[in-house]
Amino acid sequence: xxxxxxxxxxxxxxxxxxxxxxxxxxxxxxxxxxxxxxxxxxxxxxxxxxxxxxxxxxxxxxxxxxxxxxxxxxxxxxxxxxxxxxxxxxxxxxxxxxxxxxxxxxxxxxxxxxxxxxxxxxxxxxxxxxxxxxxxxxxxxxxxxxxxxxxxxxxxxxxxxxxxxxxxxxxxxxxxxxxxxxxxxxxxxxxxxxxxxxxxxxxxxxxxxxxxxxxxxxxxxxxxxxxxxxxxxxxxxxxxxxxxxxxxxxxxxxxxxxxxxxxxxxxxxxxxxxxxxxxxxxxxxxxxxxxxxxxxxxxxxxxxxxxxxxxxxxxxxx
Amino acid sequence: xxxxxxxxxxxxxxxxxxxxxxxxxxxxxxxxxxxxxxxxxxxxxxxxxxxxxxxxxxxxxxxxxxxxxxxxxxxxxxxxxxxxxxxxxxxxxxxxxxxxxxxxxxxxxxxxxxxxxxxxxxxxxxxxxxxxxxxxxxxxxxxxxxxxxxxxxxxxxxxxxxxxxxxxxxxxxxxxxxxxxxxxxxxxxxxxxxxxxxxxxxxxxxxxxxxxxxxxxxxxxxxxxxxxxxxxxxxxxxxxxxxxxxxxxxxxxxxxxxxxxxxxxxxxxxxxxxxxxxxxxxxxxxxxxxxxxxxxxxxxxxxxxxxxxxxxxxxxxxxxxxxxxxxxxxxxxxxxxxxxxxxxxxxxxxxxxxxxxxxxxxxxxxxxxxxxxxxxxxxxxxxxxxxxxxxxxxxxxxxxxxxxxxxxxxxxxxxxxxxxxxxxxxxxxxxxxxxxxxxxxxxxxxxxxxxxxxxxxxxxxxxxxxxxxxxxxxxxxxxxxxxxxxxxxxxxxxxxxxxxxxxxxxxxxxxxxxx
Numbered sequence: 095x096x097x098x099x100x101x102x103x104x105x106x107x108x109x110x111x112x113x114x115x116x117x118x119x120x121x122x123x124x125x126x127x128x129x130x131x132x133x134x135x136x137x138x139x140x141x142x143x144x145x146x147x148x149x150x151x152x153x154x155x156x157x158x159x160x161x162x163x164x165x166x167x168x169x170x171x172x173x174x175x176x177x178x179x180x181x182x183x184x185x186x187x188x189x190x191x192x193x194x195x196x197x198x199x200x201x202x203x204x205x206x207x208x209x210x211x212x213x214x215x216x217x218x219x220x221x222x223x224x225x226x227x228x229x230x231x232x233x234x235x236x237x238x239x240x241x242x243x244x245x246x247x248x249x250x251x252x253x254x255x256x257x258x259x260x261x262x263x264x265x266x267x268x269x270x271x272x273x274x275x276x277x278x279x280x281x282x283x284x285x286x287x288x289x290x291x292x293x294x295x296x297x298x299x300x301x302x303x304x305x306x307x308x309x310x311x312x313x314x315x316x317x318x319x320x321x322x323x324x325x326x327x328x329x330x331x332x333x334x335x336x337x338x339x340x341x342x343x344x345x346x347x348x349x350x351x352x353x354x355x356x357x358x359x360x361x362x363x364x365x366x367x368x369x370x371x372x373x374x375x376x377x378x379x380x381x382x383x384x385x386x387x388x389x390x391x392x393x394x395x396x397x398x399x400x401x402x403x404x405x406x407x408x409x410x411x412x
Numbered sequence: 413x414x415x416x417x418x419x420x421x422x423x424x425x426x427x428x429x430x431x432x433x434x435x436x437x438x439x440x441x442x443x444x445x446x447x448x449x450x451x452x453x454x455x456x457x458x459x460x461x462x463x464x465x466x467x468x469x470x471x472x473x474x475x476x477x478x479x480x481x482x483x484x485x486x487x488x489x490x491x492x493x494x495x496x497x498x499x500x501x502x503x504x505x506x507x508x509x510x511x512x513x514x515x516x517x518x519x520x521x522x523x524x525x526x527x528x529x530x531x532x533x534x535x536x537x538x539x540x541x542x543x544x545x546x547x548x549x550x551x552x553x554x555x556x557x558x559x560x561x562x563x564x565x566x567x568x569x570x571x572x573x574x575x576x577x578x579x580x581x582x583x584x585x586x587x588x589x590x591x592x593x594x595x596x597x598x599x600x601x602x603x604x605x606x607x608x609x610x611x612x613x614x615x616x617x618x619x620x621x622x623x624x625x626x627x628x629x630x631x632x633x634x635x636x637x638x639x640x641x642x643x644x645x646x647x648x649x650x651x652x653x654x655x656x657x658x659x660x661x662x663x664x665x666x667x668x669x670x671x672x673x674x675x676x677x678x679x680x681x682x683x684x685x686x687x688x689x690x691x692x693x694x695x696x697x698x699x700x701x702x703x704x705x706x707x708x709x710x711x712x713x714x715x716x717x718x719x720x721x722x723x724x725x726x727x728x729x730x731x732x733x734x735x736x737x738x739x740x741x742x743x744x745x746x747x748x749x750x751x752x753x754x755x756x757x758x759x760x761x762x763x764x765x766x767x768x769x770x771x772x773x774x775x776x777x778x779x780x781x782x783x784x785x786x787x788x789x790x791x792x793x794x795x796x797x798x799x800x801x802x803x804x805x806x807x808x809x810x811x812x813x814x815x816x817x818x819x820x821x822x823x824x825x826x827x828x829x830x831x832x833x834x835x836x837x838x839x840x841x842x843x844x845x846x847x848x849x850x851x852x853x854x855x856x857x858x859x860x861x862x863x864x865x866x867x868x869x870x871x872x873x874x875x876x877x878x879x880x881x882x883x884x885x886x887x888x889x890x891x892x893x894x895x896x897x898x899x900x901x902x903x904x905x906x907x908x909x910x911x912x913x914x915x916x917x918x919x920x921x922x923x924x925x926x927x
Contacts, residue, residue, distance in 0.1 A: 100821070280793055280794060280796075281789075281792050281793050281794065282785040282789045282792055282793070282794055285778060285782065285785055285794065286782075286785070288771070288774060289774070289778070289782055292771040292772070292773055293767075293770070293771050295767060295768055296767070296768050296769055296770060296771060297771075297782070298747075298748060299726070299748050299760060299762060299768055299769070300748070300752075300782045300783045300837065301747075301748045301749040301752040301782075302749075302782070303747075359771075359773060359774075360773060
């Protein structure tokens with residue numbers, strides 16, 4: 095084995111190769127597919143997947159999972175519009191509140207998993223249900239007086255327009271990618287995350303605060319989900335019920351297609367970036383091919399399975 | 413329960429071997445558990461397997477009954493080759509039944525369900541007749557004279573001794589041609605040992621081959637027709653009679669003189685660690701002092717509280733009572749993080765590297781640096797240059813991996829190098845007190861020698877070292893003093909270097925037979 099190309103790096107490269115292959119195929123079959131407008135759309139849509147997948151990846155790295163993403167995202171989106179009431183002056187407080195909701199939900203998830211020993215699947219699924227109920231109840235099924243509010247104009251300008259022709263979602267995504275990479279590879283925290291993910295008992299015996307690390311990661315996952323919610327209302331103007339539903343499957347798929355081990359301890363965010371791009375490229379390509387909805391879903395699922403199968407074979411050689 | 417095999421299958425001639433293993437090799441990761449091991453047992457004999465912990469007895473048993481496969485070599489049961497792993501049903505067809513040391517009962521099932529798990533009473537259509545479970549199990553329990561065990565009880569609720577008995581009854585009830593019992597008496601009180609001995613003799617007289625292991629020499633002398641002694645993964649002798657003294661010599665195996673560094677010349681300083689009436693887990697009020705520059709051995713039979721002592725001192729398990737003082741000041745260590753702190757400076761090198769020490773897919777650098785990350789960081793960032801130089805210098809000092817790149821995954825290293833990686837992590841913490849728990853387990857001879865020298869050097873530098881090893885010989889030769897633990901208490905203290913491992917083994921054995 096070449097020492098420079100570890101299996102982890104190889105998977106990241108695979109993920110980019112697949113993304114590139116899908117995009118080239120689209121470009122050949124559809125002349126408009128490779129245009130900047132079209133690519134730009136792919137990138138923006140992939141950015142939203144990328145945000146939630148960042149949080150999902152962090153908990154998957156320690157062998158966990160976050161199933162509360164859909165309603166943390168949705169809840170944060172609703173909190174943003176109902177508290178800002180579309181007024182620019184209220185934007186900072188509304189942003190803080192929306193992110194705070196995400197952080198709080200994630201923190202509760204982390205405490206449940208790390209201190210109470212609740213299995214991650216159960217804890218986060220329960221949290222998803224609680225937040226769904228809260229969102230529906232407090233907004234009376236999104237019919238409350240303030241529920242018709244739009245996101246404040248500056249936020250909408252930013253995400254609909256962009257900065258110097260570059261979509262804001264894309265800029266934020268680049269920021270998130272940098273942050274994730276720095277966090278995981280250059281900080282002591284990142285080192286501890288991988289140690290906990292690979293062998294939590296040995297990490298504990300090496301003086302790592304395993305519980306603290308776990309709580310921090312779930313909290314971050316909540317923040318990333320809230321961030322995605324904020325940007326989705328910035329993009330679309332108003333929240334809807336079920337806004338976050340597609341993102342549970344997509345976040346998990348992007349993480350595993352990006353080469354992160356679902357068992358924890360291995361993977362890079364750059365792989366997850368490629369995973370997000372691949373998923374969106376496949377969807378866009380199938381739409382361009384005018385494949386009907388049911389066919390798209392089937393092919394989408396199959397593509398993920400094929401990619402994972404390839405990883406599984408790769409792993410057998412390690 | 414139907415018999416699994418009929419007696420008529422047993423060849424009439426005793427010249428045919430019941431069990432034959434030849435040239436068996438078996439490794440786990442980098443650890444060679446069996447090397448060129450051979451073993452033979454006849455029908456109609458009780459054959460004891462003796463040896464220290466880690467000598468390869470349990471591995472041999474697993475290979476013999478087809479639970480794991482041998483890397484090389486042949487295994488035959490009544491002349492029939494056992495290749496690869498054998499499924500339970502096929503194992504019973506071979507006529508082999510095994511009671512494992514780590515019991516194979518399912519804790520959440522009832523005694524009846526466990527007893528009849530492999531062969532439940534069936535009705536038409538092959539469905540299990542649950543109504544017949546309890547009566548059938550009761551019949552079996554009565555047949556083996558243990559009807560004091562309630563077949564409807566949940567297995568987890570039984571005492572360890574009763575669980576052991578259920579495991580044994582399950583094996584006996586299969587009426588096998590070859591019975592293998594791994595440490596069957598470890599958890600049994602005397603009266604049940606007699607009960608088991610009776611059944612072993614009955615099976616032998618019926619022409620069955622009975623193989624068992626025990627750490628109690630008295631049992632081996634009373635029960636066994638022949639004894640095979642194992643050491644370091646291979647058999648060193650098979651005899652009809654072996655005296656205890658001779659067996660101890662065979663089991664511990666004298667290493668050539670000069671293998672161990674001379675520690676008697678090393679000066680011992682003031683008390684660094686004082687442990688007072690420490691209890692918790694298996695520990696019952698243990699008190700001792702550990703001095704600067706001292707290597708204090710902790711010996712005794714396996715599982716007498718040694719592990720709990722080490723883990724409690726390191727904060728990895730809670731103490732139920734007692735106090736620990738370091739440098740004259742009483743300290744409370746709640747978790748390993750506290751123990752590692754510069755002020756206390758305790759390091760624990762675990763026995764089971766893979767489970768407790770290593771991060772196999774991560775690099776040498778990540779593994780070595782982990783316990784001291786925050787000491788080489790600025791604002792939460794790793795100071796990479798400082799890290800590189802620290803890792804490089806300690807790697808060179810310990811000669812890790814023959815100068816392999818520090819970004820190499822630890823999983824690719826040999827067992828000896830992996831152990832050095834764990835040692836390196838703890839040496840970087842600059843601890844004053846080192847808790848070395850069986851650090852030479854599964855390590856090749858050359859690395860063992862390196863580690864002995866390293867331990868002596870560390871003591872010479874003034875470290876206080878608590879040393880446990882499953883190889884009693886190491887404790888005998890490498891320690892200034894030896895504490896013998898028995899049932900969580902210190903039962904003897906021997907001045908060192910003891911030199912003669914037999915003394916420690918004798919001290920532990922004598923105490924155990926009194927129990």
